[in-house]
Amino acid sequence: MPNRVTVRTIREMKSKGEKIVSLTAYDSSFARVVDEQGVDVILVGDSLGMVMQGHDSTVPVSVDDIIYHSRAVEPQTKRALVMADLPFMSYTNPDQAIGNAARLMQEGRAHIVKLEGGEAQLDTVRHMTRHGVPVCAHIGLTPQTVHKLGGYRVQGREDDAAKQMLSDALALQDAGADAVVLECVPVDLAQQLTEELEIPTIGIGAGRNCDGQVLVLQDMIGISSLAPKFSLNFLKDGRGIPEAIKAYVDAVRDLSFPTDDQCFF
Numbered sequence: 001m002p003n004r005v006t007v008r009t010i011r012e013m014k015s016k017g018e019k020i021v022s023l024t025a026y027d028s029s030f031a032r033v034v035d036e037q038g039v040d041v042i043l044v045g046d047s048l049g050m051v052m053q054g055h056d057s058t059v060p061v062s063v064d065d066i067i068y069h070s071r072a073v074e075p076q077t078k079r080a081l082v083m084a085d086l087p088f089m090s091y092t093n094p095d096q097a098i099g100n101a102a103r104l105m106q107e108g109r110a111h112i113v114k115l116e117g118g119e120a121q122l123d124t125v126r127h128m129t130r131h132g133v134p135v136c137a138h139i140g141l142t143p144q145t146v147h148k149l150g151g152y153r154v155q156g157r158e159d160d161a162a163k164q165m166l167s168d169a170l171a172l173q174d175a176g177a178d179a180v181v182l183e184c185v186p187v188d189l190a191q192q193l194t195e196e197l198e199i200p201t202i203g204i205g206a207g208r209n210c211d212g213q214v215l216v217l218q219d220m221i222g223i224s225s226l227a228p229k230f231s232l233n234f235l236k237d238g239r240g241i242p243e244a245i246k247a248y249v250d251a252v253r254d255l256s257f258p259t260d261d262q263c264f265f
């Protein structure tokens, strides 16, 4: 694995102020192109339940589904860190979580696993860390709990919620998390989280001050049924798909994406 991006690489990128670029890929053709265009972290996310399977949430996605896509993606990558989501109900206790993380890594070839939640996941993150499983946390809007949240909405606008998010993030870091995704978080709160954490923050709808950005590929080439405020179609001006992905990579690195239009305040 020479020159492969690892959790150490992205932490170094944070300390040097180099932006981390992440994008989803769910099949081998896209994985190859996304890797070739210089995306640092390829996410095999449970949003595949929406963009690949046509469900209206990520709730129906199984561990086998993630493995199916991750197995297609990872062998086509040469440089990117391949991250896979633990789907809903696959990590309700540390033993279940580590068993499913092992499947994502061994059957799915993933290099790091991601799970949603704060406080409730501390024992699980600690257990996985102790056993050498790289972990990315995911806080803010956690789509797996959409039926509790009551919709895909910005999180952390109230003082109490913002304080809770900050303490969750620090506790996840202490538990061993290697990175954290911040989804649909107001710009100022995401900036504060990014400054207070040593581990990298990867934002989606969380402003340009995060250490990195992530988008769902289908959103950034304009073919998904959703048009979240934080997304932007880069497939325009006669560009092909590889060029659109390159434009996204460049825009994250030169801070031209996201603009205020893609942010919550």
Ligand SMILES: Nc1nc(=O)c2c([nH]1)NC[C@@H]1CN(c3ccc(C(=O)N[C@@H](CCC(=O)O)C(=O)O)cc3)CN21
Binding pocket: 046, 047, 050, 051, 058, 141, 143, 152, 153, 154, 184, 216, 218, 219, 224, 226, 227, 228, 229, 230
């Ligand atoms: N195609 C796709 N893109 C995604 O970013 C994505 C998925 N699927 N599936 C899993 C979750 C769900 N996500 C979503 C979906 C919709 C909104 C959305 O439409 N939000 C509104 C309201 C925000 C607010 O005002 O609070 C928006 O205008 O963006 C946000 C996140 C993010 N993830």
Ligand SMILES: CC(C)C(=O)C(=O)O
Binding pocket: 024, 043, 044, 045, 046, 047, 048, 085, 181, 183, 204, 214, 216
């Ligand atoms: C929206 C990103 C961060 C994700 O978790 C997914 O695509 O599943």
Ligand SMILES: [Mg+2]
Binding pocket: 045, 046, 047, 058, 085, 143
């Ligand atoms: Mg996800």
